[in-house]
């Protein structure tokens with residue numbers, strides 16, 4: 001930079017003096033200007049060469065990061081003799097399950113219960129009680145510390161990760177949509193799906209209106225993280241994605257965010273068609289969802305406090321019953337919808353006083 005500036009000044013100084021002193025004999029004004037413009041063109045590529053090193057440095061750092069990711073070995077690896085699931089029934093068994101993140105205190109303690117094929121079990125509990133952790137373990141994002149989780153009697157650690165995740169579908173509170181078309185987002189779990197299959201899945205998820213409303217239909221771009229869609233629309237598309245994938249085991253993390261009642265109704269019906277014929281574990285925040293569950297597991301501080309049908313839990317008169325009745329009595333009139341749909345966590349924030357383990361499975 002300095003050299004080009006000094007160069008230009010020198011040309012102005014020396015050339016200018018020459019033009020003035022010789023009255024244009026030794027050098028004309030035109031020649032001086034031409035010289036300056038040629039010099040400028042010469043400096044340009046020299047400048048580019050100087051900046052090339054910067055670009056090379058940036059590229060090599062980026063390449064290093066890309067290779068770091070490509071070379072990363074996942075913590076969860078298949079065993080050599082890992083089995084591939086073939087049409088599983090969907091029975092899930094937690095057997096004296098303990099889990100701790102790293103060297104911390106265990107967040108799940110001595111969890112033992114079985115979910116039968118096709119059953120829907122609602123999981124409730126105050127926040128921090130280990131609901132998300134339970135789901136992380138079921139997807140095998142972490143290995144259990146002690147005890148085991150079995151799918152159809154096979155320890156998750158003996159199942160090939162790819163095969164396990166193909167048979168487990170997850171619908172999250174905050175559905176993840178990526179930049180692309182609606183079709184690409186729905187077919188994410190099954191890229192080979194036909195147009196007709198996609199249409200059926202979208203219909204079953206009560207999401208056809210989203211597609212019909214857009215001039216580009218399935219080819220509508222959803223924007224980065226689905227920014228162009230509302231929360232309710234994103235949820236229904238993620239349900240369509242799960243229906244298309246057709247997993248035997250479904251994990252449902254119910255959204256806490258409020259949506260208008262019409263959307264709520266659509267999502268509820270979409271979920272009903274989703275859970276049909278699947279083993280479902282639902283982290284439920286609304287009691288109205290729990291009514292659909294065949295059994296409810298109440299977690300507190302990582303322990304299974306209560307397990308049973310709504311009627312059994314009410315008869316037990318424990319943590320669940322107290323909150324259920326509280327919710328009912330706080331409703332201004334019997335069956336008040338707002339109270340029934342209030343996020344359970346708000347009510348269950350109190351720490352339970354009793355810690356006796358009372359479950360169906362003894």
Ligand code: ADP
Pocket residue numbers: 101104107125126127128129130131132133134
């Ligand atoms: P819930 O879903 O019921 O709110 P979580 O399973 O998220 O509960 O959390 C249970 C406990 O585990 C909490 O005490 C939380 O702080 C802890 N925990 C959750 N995730 C991690 C993590 N990645 N590392 C360490 N501790 C965690």
